[in-house]
Amino acid sequence: MGEAVTGPALSGTQKAILAAYTELIEELGSDDVSYRVIARRAGIAERTVFRNYPTRVDLLLATAAWIEATLFTREESHSIFDIPLAIRGAMQRYDARPELAHVVAETAMRGVNGAAPSPGREQLERLLDAEVPSLDAAQRRTVVAALSHLDSAGTWVTFRREFGMDQRDIADAAAWAAESVLDSIRDRVTP
Amino acid sequence: MEEPVDTATAILASAAVLLRERSFDDISYRALADEVGISERTIYRQYPTRAHLLAALSNWIEQTRFPLPPFVTVSDFCAAVHERFRAFDASPAYAFVGARASAISPTLGTEPAYITRAIEAMLDVAAPTLNRRDRRRVAASLRYFASAMFWARLRTSFDLDADEICDAFDRAVGTVLARLPDATWAKP
Numbered sequence: 284m285g286e287a288v289t290g291p292a293l294s295g296t297q298k299a300i301l302a303a304y305t306e307l308i309e310e311l312g313s314d315d316v317s318y319r320v321i322a323r324r325a326g327i328a329e330r331t332v333f334r335n336y337p338t339r340v341d342l343l344l345a346t347a348a349w350i351e352a353t354l355f356t357r358e359e360s361h362s363i364f365d366i367p368l369a370i371r372g373a374m375q376r377y378d379a380r381p382e383l384a385h386v387v388a389e390t391a392m393r394g395v396n397g398a399a400p401s402p403g404r405e406q407l408e409r410l411l412d413a414e415v416p417s418l419d420a421a422q423r424r425t426v427v428a429a430l431s432h433l434d435s436a437g438t439w440v441t442f443r444r445e446f447g448m449d450q451r452d453i454a455d456a457a458a459w460a461a462e463s464v465l466d467s468i469r470d471r472v473t474p
Numbered sequence: 475m476e477e478p479v480d481t482a483t484a485i486l487a488s489a490a491v492l493l494r495e496r497s498f499d500d501i502s503y504r505a506l507a508d509e510v511g512i513s514e515r516t517i518y519r520q521y522p523t524r525a526h527l528l529a530a531l532s533n534w535i536e537q538t539r540f541p542l543p544p545f546v547t548v549s550d551f552c553a554a555v556h557e558r559f560r561a562f563d564a565s566p567a568y569a570f571v572g573a574r575a576s577a578i579s580p581t582l583g584t585e586p587a588y589i590t591r592a593i594e595a596m597l598d599v600a601a602p603t604l605n606r607r608d609r610r611r612v613a614a615s616l617r618y619f620a621s622a623m624f625w626a627r628l629r630t631s632f633d634l635d636a637d638e639i640c641d642a643f644d645r646a647v648g649t650v651l652a653r654l655p656d657a658t659w660a661k662p
Contacts, residue, residue, distance in 0.1 A: 385579040393497075398570075398623075398630040398631055424632065424634075429649070441576065463652070
């Protein structure tokens with residue numbers, strides 16, 4: 284369930300299905316969209332949608348991954364200390380497409396064992412190892428875990444829902460929290 | 475746990491029982507109706523969509539399984555969250571439902587969770603002269619690190635156990651609170 288959702292494995296038909304479903308989620312919400320409507324929008328047979336995505340969960344997981352990979356992309360960060368900026372940008376993109384941000388946030392929490400793997404984790408580890416290699420294992424894990432947790436649609440949903448924040452405030456608070464995490468390692472950088 | 479008193483609660487109690495053996499996605503309204511001994515229609519009347527059911531189930535689990543101990547000070551707060559994370563770890567299926575429900579588009583008018591208001595009240599007492607923007611940024615960060623989502627992500631993506639998650643939480647909270655100037659903290 285939910286494998287092979289990103290990368291070159293996606294066929295033209297699959298991309299058309301995911302793009303059509305994405306449009307429809309923004310128009311109608313994720314609950315109300317039937318396979319028939321998706322097929323019509325994508326210009327293919329309903330059967331073809333079922334063949335590619337046998338269940339709604341398959342379809343939803345694939346769509347969320349596709350949305351993250353194409354609409355909520357991050358600019359490449361060259362330093363771990365750029366991450367707050369990347370998070371700020373990501374929060375603004377989530378806020379511009381709220382229906383899709385909810386779908387991504389919820390889908391991230393319905394992997395086979397609960398949460399899906401943290402998407403940016405490897406990049407964060409790479410940057411951290413290059414710039415701040417002196418951290419012990421627990422510190423390294425804490426920084427990576429906190430930053431990858433903050434750099435997710437879950438942040439956007441929580442700040443918006445629990446604090447009624449608008450786009451500016453969400454972007455500001457998420458970036459500020461990421462800066463706090465980095466403050467603890469600023470003086471550990473390798474010259 | 476006390477006996478369910480009404481249909482809506484009986485449905486949630488049965489859904490919670492089914493959650494022990496399958497995921498939320500695999501609980502059909504049909505199976506749920508059989509478990510409660512009512513018609514599928516009755517369930518639809520109470521919970522028109524699965525999102526409604528998920529939100530209600532999560533609230534109910536939260537109240538019955540994961541009651542949050544009251545807290546006033548920062549250290550009480552950390553202790554309360556530790557207790558919560560340990561309870562999550564003991565009933566992961568329930569905690570995953572909570573993590574997921576907190577991410578869905580709101581189905582009804584939502585109001586801030588109790589923990590959010592308690593965090594804000596704690597900051598008002600602990601750091602009375604904190605400016606509004608910092609207060610909100612700190613409260614939002616503490617809230618998010620205390621969430622079921624944080625627990626779920628660390629457990630699944632980072633393969634951590636409850637003790638390690640509590641440790642990661644303490645460090646994250648420590649870095650956030652360390653940013654506040656000393657002068658804003660109330661003197662004991």
